[in-house]
Amino acid sequence: MIHPIPAGTRDVLPDEMRELRKLKNALLDVFERRGYGEVATPAIEYEETMAQGEGRTARSSYRFFDEGGELLALRSDMTVPIARLVAGRYADSEPPHRLCYLASAYRAVRPQSGQLREFEQAGVELIGVPGAEGTVEVVEVLEAALDAAGLGSAVIGLGDADLYRQLLEELGVEGEARNAILASLAAHDLVGLEERLSRAGIGAARVETCVALTQLRGGKEVLERARGLGGEAVERAISRISETYEGLERRGAAERVQIDLGLLRDLGYYSGAILEVYDPAVGYVLGGGGRYDGLIKRFGLDLPAAGFGLYLQRVHTAQLEEQGRGGS
Amino acid sequence: MSGLKIAVPRGALFGDTLDVLDGAGLDTAELRGGSRSLIFETSGVTLVTVRPSDVPTYVEAGAADVGITGKDVLLEQSDRVVYELLDLGYGRCRMVLAARTGNDRLAEAQRRLGRMRIATKYPRIAERYFESTGRQVELVEVKGSVELAPLVGLSDGIVDLVATGRTLEENELEVREEIVECTARIVANRVSHKLRAAEIDELTAKLREASGR
Numbered sequence: 001m002i003h004p005i006p007a008g009t010r011d012v013l014p015d016e017m018r019e020l021r022k023l024k025n026a027l028l029d030v031f032e033r034r035g036y037g038e039v040a041t042p043a044i045e046y047e048e049t050m051a052q053g054e055g056r057t058a059r060s061s062y063r064f065f066d067e068g069g070e071l072l073a074l075r076s077d078m079t080v081p082i083a084r085l086v087a088g089r090y091a092d093s094e095p096p097h098r099l100c101y102l103a104s105a106y107r108a109v110r111p112q113s114g115q116l117r118e119f120e121q122a123g124v125e126l127i128g129v130p131g132a133e134g135t136v137e138v139v140e141v142l143e144a145a146l147d148a149a150g151l152g153s154a155v156i157g158l159g160d161a162d163l164y165r166q167l168l169e170e171l172g173v174e175g176e177a178r179n180a181i182l183a184s185l186a187a188h189d190l191v192g193l194e195e196r197l198s199r200a201g202i203g204a205a206r207v208e209t210c211v212a213l214t215q216l217r218g219g220k221e222v223l224e225r226a227r228g229l230g231g232e233a234v235e236r237a238i239s240r241i242s243e244t245y246e247g248l249e250r251r252g253a254a255e256r257v258q259i260d261l262g263l264l265r266d267l268g269y270y271s272g273a274i275l276e277v278y279d280p281a282v283g284y285v286l287g288g289g290g291r292y293d294g295l296i297k298r299f300g301l302d303l304p305a306a307g308f309g310l311y312l313q314r315v316h317t318a319q320l321e322e323q324g325r326g327g328s
Numbered sequence: 329m330s331g332l333k334i335a336v337p338r339g340a341l342f343g344d345t346l347d348v349l350d351g352a353g354l355d356t357a358e359l360r361g362g363s364r365s366l367i368f369e370t371s372g373v374t375l376v377t378v379r380p381s382d383v384p385t386y387v388e389a390g391a392a393d394v395g396i397t398g399k400d401v402l403l404e405q406s407d408r409v410v411y412e413l414l415d416l417g418y419g420r421c422r423m424v425l426a427a428r429t430g431n432d433r434l435a436e437a438q439r440r441l442g443r444m445r446i447a448t449k450y451p452r453i454a455e456r457y458f459e460s461t462g463r464q465v466e467l468v469e470v471k472g473s474v475e476l477a478p479l480v481g482l483s484d485g486i487v488d489l490v491a492t493g494r495t496l497e498e499n500e501l502e503v504r505e506e507i508v509e510c511t512a513r514i515v516a517n518r519v520s521h522k523l524r525a526a527e528i529d530e531l532t533a534k535l536r537e538a539s540g541r
Contacts, residue, residue, distance in 0.1 A: 189411075286391075
C-alpha cells in the first residue's frame with residue numbers, strides 16, 4: 001500500500017538514522033565541550049515572535065490559528081526563538097550566554113527542487129560577546145564542528161552585512177532604487193546590479209567600483225584590493241573584517257576562512273560579520289550565520305550576539321561525498 | 329582539482345557560444361564536428377552540452393560550475409539560485425506579446441470580457457508581466473509552436489521569444505507589446521563561485537573580452 005507524505009518531508013530508516021545520530025552526537029559534543037549548553041524551544045511560536053526576524057526566509061511559511069484564534073507559526077529558524085528565550089529568561093543574569101541547539105525548522109519549498117520543508121539545524125548562539133572577539137569564537141566553534149563532521153575541506157566565507165547598506169547611504173542612493181540594488185545583490189544578479197546602479201545616477205566610475213567590490217573574495221590580499229576601491233563605508237567594513245580576520249590569524253584559525261565582500265545573506269537580522277559554509281563536494285551552501293546585534297533588542301534585551309547554524313542533512317550528504325572521494 | 333565544468337547550450341545559442349569559447353582560448357572543434365557525445369574534455373575544462381532551459385538546473389546543483397544560457401530561461405526559472413555574472417550580448421531577442429495581424433480580437437477580449445487568453449511557453453514571465461501591468465489573463469501553457477494557438481482559436485494572443493520576427497510574419501502575427509529584451513548570460517554555481525574564484529574570474533574575463541563587452 002502507498003501512503004504518501006508531503007513533498008519536502010521524509011522518513012529516515014535505521015541505517016541512515018545511525019549515521020545521523022553519530023553526526024549529531026559529534027556536533028553536540030563539540031558544542032558542549034566549548035561550554036555551549038543545549039536548549040530546546042517549541043516548534044510552534046506566536047507568529048508575532050517569528051515576524052521579529054523579518055527578511056525573506058525568517059518569515060514563517062506555515063501559519064495557522066489555534067482554538068482561541070491566536071495566530072501561530074511553525075518556526076522557520078532557531079535564532080529568532082533563541083533570541084526570544086534569552087530576552088525572557090536571561091535578563092537578570094550576567095552575560096555571556098553560550099547556547100546550542102539541534103532542532104527542526106520549517107520553510108516553504110519550490111516543487112521538484114529537492115529542498116526540505118522540514119529540516120534539522122545544528123548550531124550555536126554566543127550572546128553578550130560583541131564585535132570581533134565574539135565572531136572569532138563562533139568561527140572557531142564552527143571549524144571544530146566541521147572537523148568533527150569530517151569535512152576537512154570545507155571553507156567558511158566571511159563577509160560584512162552592513163557594507164552595501166552603508167555604501168549606498170554614502171552614495172546617496174535611497175528608497176526604491178536602494179532596495180532594488182540590494183535585491184540584485186542578494187540574488188547575485190551582477191548584470192541587474194550594474195543596470196540598477198547605472199540608473200541610480202552615481203556615475204560610471206562608482207558603478208564599476210561597486211560591481212568590482214562584489215567580486216572580491218579570497219585571502220587577506222582582498223582587503224588591500226578593496227581599500228584601493230576607496231570610500232568611507234568600504235574602509236569601515238574592511239576594518240571590521242580585518243579585525244575579525246586578524247583575531248582568527250592569532251588563534252591559528254584563519255586558514256579555511258575566505259574573505260568575501262560579495263556575501264549578503266537574505267536573513268534580515270544580520271549586522272556586521274556574516275558567515276557562509278561551503279564544501280567542494282557539494283554544490284550548495286551547508287550553513288551560515290553571523291552577528292545579529294540588534295535582534296535580541298527587538299525582544300527587549302540589548303545584547304550583542306553571533307552564531308551559526310548548519311543544515312544537518314546537507315552536512316551528512318557532504319560527509320558521505322568526502323568519504324567517497326577519499327576512498328576512490 | 330580537475331578543470332571547470334561548463335554547461336554549453338545546444339540550440340539557437342550554440343554557434344555563438346562556441347565562437348566566444350574559441351575566443352576565450354578553449355578548443356571547441358570537437359563540439360562542432362556533429363558528434364553525438366554530450367561531454368567533451370578540451371583545453372583543461374569539461375564542456376557538457378545541454379538544452380538551454382536545463383542550464384540553470386545543472387549549474388544550481390553544481391553538476392556544472394558555470395553555464396551559458398539565455399536571459400529568457402533565467403527569468404522563467406527565477407527561483408533557481410545561480411549567480412548571473414555577465415551579459416554576453418549575443419543571442420539578442422525580444423519577449424513580446426503578439427496577436428493576429430490586423431485583427432482586434434485581443435483588444436476586444438480585454439474590453440468586453442476584461443481578460444485575455446494567452447498561449448505561451450513562458451508562463452511565469454507572462455504572468456508577472458500581465459500582473460505588473462494590471463491586466464487579467466488566462467494563460468495556456470504549450471510546449472511547442474506557440475504561433476499556432478491564435479490561428480486555431482486556442483488563444484487571443486501569445487507571449488513568445490522573437491529574434492527576427494519572420495516566424496510571426498509567416499503566421500500572420502504581429503508584435504503588440506515588447507516585454508523584455510534577452511541576451512546570453514554566464515551563470516555560476518554559488519559554491520563554485522566561492523571555492524573556484526580564480527578560475528571562474530579568469531574565464532569570465534576572457535569571455536567578456538571575446539564577446540566584445
